[in-house]
Amino acid sequence: xxxxxxxxxxxxxxxxxxxxxxxxxxxxxxxxxxxxxxxxxxxxxxxxxxxxxxxxxxxxxxxxxxxxxxxxxxxxxxxxxxxxxxxxxxxxxxxxxxxxxxxxxxxxxxxxxxxxxxxxxxxxxxxxxxxxxxxxxxxxxxxxxxxxxxxxxxxxxxxxxxxxxxxxxxxxxxxxxxxxxxxxxxxxxxxxxxxxxxxxxxxxxxxxxxxxxxxxxxxxxxxxxxxxxxxxxxxxxxxxxxxxxxxxxxxxxxxxxxxxxxxxxxxxxxxxxxxxxxxxxxxxxxxxxxx
Amino acid sequence: xxxxxxxxxxxxxxxxxxxxxxxxxxxxxxxxxxxxxxxxxxxxxxxxxxxxxxxxxxxxxxxxxxxxxxxxxxxxxxxxxxxxxxxxxxxxxxxxxxxxxxxxxxxxxxxxxxxxxxxxxxxxxxxxxxxxxxxxxxxxxxxxxxxxxxxxxxxxxxxxxxxxxxxxxxxxxxxxxxxxxxxxxxxxxxxxxxxxxxxxxxxxxxxxxxxxxxxxxxxxxxxxxxxxxxxxxxxxxxxxxxxxxxxxxxxxxxxxxxxxxxxxxxxxxxxxxxxxxxxxxxxxxxxxxxxxxxxxxxxxxxxxxxxxxxxxxxxxxxxxxxxxxxxxxxxx
Numbered sequence: 001x002x003x004x005x006x007x008x009x010x011x012x013x014x015x016x017x018x019x020x021x022x023x024x025x026x027x028x029x030x031x032x033x034x035x036x037x038x039x040x041x042x043x044x045x046x047x048x049x050x051x052x053x054x055x056x057x058x059x060x061x062x063x064x065x066x067x068x069x070x071x072x073x074x075x076x077x078x079x080x081x082x083x084x085x086x087x088x089x090x091x092x093x094x095x096x097x098x099x100x101x102x103x104x105x106x107x108x109x110x111x112x113x114x115x116x117x118x119x120x121x122x123x124x125x126x127x128x129x130x131x132x133x134x135x136x137x138x139x140x141x142x143x144x145x146x147x148x149x150x151x152x153x154x155x156x157x158x159x160x161x162x163x164x165x166x167x168x169x170x171x172x173x174x175x176x177x178x179x180x181x182x183x184x185x186x187x188x189x190x191x192x193x194x195x196x197x198x199x200x201x202x203x204x205x206x207x208x209x210x211x212x213x214x215x216x217x218x219x220x221x222x223x224x225x226x227x228x229x230x231x232x233x234x235x236x237x238x239x240x241x242x243x244x245x246x247x248x249x250x251x252x253x254x255x256x257x258x259x260x261x262x263x264x265x266x267x268x269x270x271x272x273x274x275x276x277x278x279x280x281x282x283x284x285x286x287x288x289x290x291x
Numbered sequence: 292x293x294x295x296x297x298x299x300x301x302x303x304x305x306x307x308x309x310x311x312x313x314x315x316x317x318x319x320x321x322x323x324x325x326x327x328x329x330x331x332x333x334x335x336x337x338x339x340x341x342x343x344x345x346x347x348x349x350x351x352x353x354x355x356x357x358x359x360x361x362x363x364x365x366x367x368x369x370x371x372x373x374x375x376x377x378x379x380x381x382x383x384x385x386x387x388x389x390x391x392x393x394x395x396x397x398x399x400x401x402x403x404x405x406x407x408x409x410x411x412x413x414x415x416x417x418x419x420x421x422x423x424x425x426x427x428x429x430x431x432x433x434x435x436x437x438x439x440x441x442x443x444x445x446x447x448x449x450x451x452x453x454x455x456x457x458x459x460x461x462x463x464x465x466x467x468x469x470x471x472x473x474x475x476x477x478x479x480x481x482x483x484x485x486x487x488x489x490x491x492x493x494x495x496x497x498x499x500x501x502x503x504x505x506x507x508x509x510x511x512x513x514x515x516x517x518x519x520x521x522x523x524x525x526x527x528x529x530x531x532x533x534x535x536x537x538x539x540x541x542x543x544x545x546x547x548x549x550x551x552x553x554x555x556x557x558x559x560x561x562x563x564x565x566x567x568x569x570x571x572x573x574x575x576x577x578x579x580x581x582x583x584x585x586x587x588x589x590x591x592x593x594x595x596x597x598x599x600x601x602x603x604x605x606x607x608x609x610x611x612x613x614x615x616x617x618x619x620x621x622x623x
Contacts, residue, residue, distance in 0.1 A: 134401070135374065138376060138380070
């Protein structure tokens with residue numbers, strides 16, 4: 001069942017449900033991080049609101065049948081965000097919650113970097129950055145060719161803006177008028193070697209995507225109302241253009257001491273801190289599964 | 292100044308339009324394009340994709356027959372390969388065409404990670420294999436097979452002539468999984484119809500037998516090997532030719548069996564660098580099997596090759612019929 005957002009009177013209920021789902025996604029991710037004692041947890045906390053809206057509102061899915069032909073395809077281009085994606089797949093009911101105990105362990109279906117060959121609901125093998133958008137172009141062309149009305153979502157990191165293939169594909173998607181393609185860029189301004197503006201400046205981003213022929217919306221990716229509105233707009237706009245949601249997020253969002261931790265591309269968290277982090281989230285009541 | 296010196300014809304650079312056919316040789320036009328268009332009539336899942344090289348890979352024939360199943364991706368080989376992977380995920384069988392240099396060098400990670408890692412049903416068909424243009428290293432795919440052989444699960448095909456190309460296209464469509472196929476385009480020589488031959492994926496075929504020398508070859512070098520065998524059948528040498536159009540998976544059993552017949556010099560002939568191609572694959576296969584015949588390699592040098600006219604270059608680098616004959620005479 002989808003959470004309806006059309007009715008203004010129900011907007012508050014929708015947002016409060018999504019807020020609980022986002023908290024659950026954060027909690028699932030933290031519990032996986034605890035299994036390994038490390039991970040891209042700050043990114044997961046940052047993108048949790050976007051994933052809550054994607055998996056608990058926007059995506060047309062059958063959790064029990066991850067390969068259902070009518071599903072919306074969600075590509076995780078930034079494979080290192082797998083911890084967040086698994087958390088969302090758990091929240092959506094695609095993966096059982098018990099499985100998060102296996103995260104990153106030998107023979108687990110939940111390896112540290114997302115791979116299509118391992119995990120139900122994982123549509124591509126990421127890890128090598130800049131693959132998602134050109135794959136999404138092919139998937140969108142294929143869906144259109146089949147007359148399949150599903151959307152393809154490509155979730156990517158701002159670091160992938162450094163890759164030439166991202167811009168090849170941006171040109172291509174606009175050329176083909178792929179209105180069934182929605183890209184979400186998670187802009188957390190941190191890369192492996194430091195702040196993005198020092199590594200490779202990518203602003204002004206909205207201008208760049210607009211110039212490339214995309215329908216562009218830039219939002220605070222931790223403002224659920226804005227995220228909800230951006231997803232609805234991306235799906236519903238009549239423009240014959242591919243759509244991009246430029247989503248500024250705060251790494252570590254929801255856990256104050258992690259929000260403040262510096263150099264947090266790949267953070268180390270002390271054993272005692274995982275429970276503190278979960279405790280920080282637990283002020284928010286849990287929701288049921290979103291589907 | 293003596294003006295009676297005979298003027299030699301000036302050999303000009305063999306660029307992208309060059310045909311590898313020799314004068315007087317029987318040819319067939321665009322065997323890949325015609326074979327694919329014919330197959331596509333009954334296979335709606337076949338789509339064609341290219342990186343601004345439809346005309347130069349004969350894919351334009353498919354494009355003309357099925358314009359709504361043809362996707363022009365522009366000069367973006369990385370996107371070509373990843374998007375072909377995306378199309379394959381949606382159930383299509385994409386034929387992605389470009390030049391061998393661009394597929395193997397520019398788009399490697401996209402073939403490795405998108406197409407091969409998920410074993411997607413993408414057929415990569417590439418023009419200008421090995422030394423088939425005199426344009427220089429930018430377009431000479433002298434190490435494409437070495438690059439591609441490292442990818443697990445990728446089938447690699449190096450066809451000899453028009454008949455081989457046509458039959459290989461049919462076979463790769465029937466095969467489920469990723470394929471890298473070297474392509475001969477334009478007016479492609481027709482040779483193998485004179486032999487009792489059929490392309491079978493993963494099979495080496497003995498085209499002719501002989502007691503003195505066994506040439507193991509692929510691609511256009513099989514054509515050359517057959518000419519060498521004919522020329523040397525004047526009593527110089529009795530030459531067998533084993534054609535190995537599938538480089539991976541390699542038909543090790545047939546290669547070991549033929550190389551194990553005593554008293555024959557084994558010569559591997561390939562339109563590829565000495566590094567990492569058929570020659571080294573055969574050498575490793577024989578060594579692992581404990582078979583140790585006298586062994587020679589006819590291949591391109593491990594070097595950036597010169598620009599110029601193909602006949603000149605084939606002579607210079609030892610893959611012309613004449614230079615092969617002279618090398619084999621020296622060895623026996």
